[in-house]
Amino acid sequence: MTTNCSFTEVDRLMKSLELAIYVPIFVCGLVLNILALVVFCFLLRKWTESTIYMTNLALLDLLLLLLLPFKMHATIHHWEAHHRFLCSFLESLYFVGMYGSIYTIACIAMDRWVAIRHPFRAKQLRSRRAALGICILVWVVVLGGTSPIYSFRTAGNGSFHCFHGFSEKGWRPDVISCLLGFGFVGPALVLVVCSAQSIRTLRQSGKESHKNRACVRIIYSSLCAFLVPFTPSHLGILLQFLTRKPLVEKKRRARINESLQELRVLLADTDLQLKMENAEVLEMTVKRVECIIQSRAQEVDTMNREASERFAAGYIQCMHEVHTFVSNCPGIDVTIAAELLNHLLECMPLNDEDKFQVMIQDIMTDCSTNSNSTWPSSEGIYAALVSPGGKSISSGSSSALSPAPSTTSSDDLCSDLEETDSEQNHISVDAEKQDVLNMPTVAYSESMWRPW
Known part of the structure; x- marks a missing residue:
């Protein structure tokens, strides 16, 4: 108007x-x-x-x-x-x-x-x-x-x-x-x-x-x-x-003119505009780096989990082979066999106890069906490991760990052990090379026992 x-x-x-x-x-x-x-x-x-x-x-x-x-x-x-x-x-x-x-x-x-x-x-x-x-x-x-x-x-x-x-x-x-x-x-x-x-x-x-x-x-x-x-x-x-x-009306127009003047100064100031562009680029770069770090962290977690699962599977398989060998090898001292098994149980990774228990049960059940060993069952092994009272098999169960009486001499036993070790070493070298090529690098403690 x-x-x-x-x-x-x-x-x-x-x-x-x-x-x-x-x-x-x-x-x-x-x-x-x-x-x-x-x-x-x-x-x-x-x-x-x-x-x-x-x-x-x-x-x-x-x-x-x-x-x-x-x-x-x-x-x-x-x-x-x-x-x-x-x-x-x-x-x-x-x-x-x-x-x-x-x-x-x-x-x-x-x-x-x-x-x-x-x-x-x-x-x-x-x-x-x-x-x-x-x-x-x-x-x-x-x-x-x-x-x-x-x-x-x-x-x-x-x-x-x-x-x-x-x-x-x-x-x-x-x-x-x-x-x-x-x-x-x-x-x-x-x-x-x-x-x-x-x-x-x-x-x-x-x-x-x-x-x-x-x-x-x-x-x-x-x-x-x-x-x-x-x-x-x-x-x-x-x-x-x-x-x-x-x-x-004059005051309203004055406020509008002041706002337009400030906007004109902002648009005409090349240094300020350059700073704003640099700030925007920096913000986008930070967001991109954060996304990359998050994706890499997820990939590393996935790789570590897969490596841990393969490690646990190999560890259980090694326990199975040791269990089979000790069960079928006569003349082994009961105390030595119990200490060996206790050592294997103490070094077992327990990141996922339920999953490892299932794996132990499957392997040990398969082993028990193929042999007439007097070694403890998979439930006993796992219970002995996770029980708060101790991590070793008690001496009171030594009778359960006792193998069948052997009629062979100690020399024959040593020769059989050497032959078995040489065969196992020869077979494990190729498998170790293949696993090392396929498995990603994962940092483990130096005191941890490695099956390969």
Whole structure:
């Protein structure tokens, strides 16, 4: 939405509202203020401080009302250029009547507060001369404060709307701040504070008389008479100032411009862009290296597991061959055979006990079906290995390990052992070479017994 479009809509709406509000205000206000002046000037025999203030207020209100027809005419019609000074004079009188009424109402509230809150000092502070001097001071202040209005109209030959379309001088932030601060907010605070203190004093006096209740109603009436007409008008001035001076929009655009400026600097900075690219490359490299390390670790684990399984299978097979040989070889000492078997059992890998137990059972069962040996069964061997009491076969079971009595001599036994060893060595050399070629390199402890 453009600025011109928004001003057109606001001006059209304000013209309609002004015509709808000013006509009843002019008629009713003119009649009531004339009656008030007649009462104060001719019917009241004694002039008091309150009478002086009320007469001054009625005069200022009447001045303000007499200018409303000019303002309603200027709302609909354009004025010629030679009426520019007359327009400025009428505008000055309009603001004199408005802010003179505001200051007079504030003075009435202060005078009432002094009379109620400090009744003994009021006799010294309040007087008809002081009230008349304050009223004259109000006229001087508002006439001097509205004098800059004559400079708010720019010289020109074209027609214009009086009471509307001030130049940019009239909408400067300092002018609007003084107008709202000293012309409305300050007197409003004085009125509210003095009225609240007066009402509190009347209610705390403990006398709920008809006179006190009437005073409270008068104070509330003065508050309403001030806040109801003047608050919307000054709020409209503030909104129109914000419309003409879009501070919020300027701040929003400033933030957008700052963001775009920072983005431009980032895009134009080659060093920063190079650093960002290097950081991205480094991050991708780290992720790639982590993936490679994880995959290699998984491969190594798989190879180690497969090598362990092959090692265990070969170990069990060697135990089977030793078991078969010792069982079929007569004349072997029982103690030596038991120590040999205990050594093999102690060196057995136990990474996967259940799997190795199954392998031992299969091999030892196969062995027991092919021979009539008196060696322990596979369950006994495994139980002796994993039992917490010890890792060797007890001497009490030596009778179970005793082989059949031998009838051969020790020389024959030695010769048979040598022949068997030579045959086994010859056969195991080729198998060892083939296994070494096929098995991946796995690091084992030097004290571990290796079947090859």
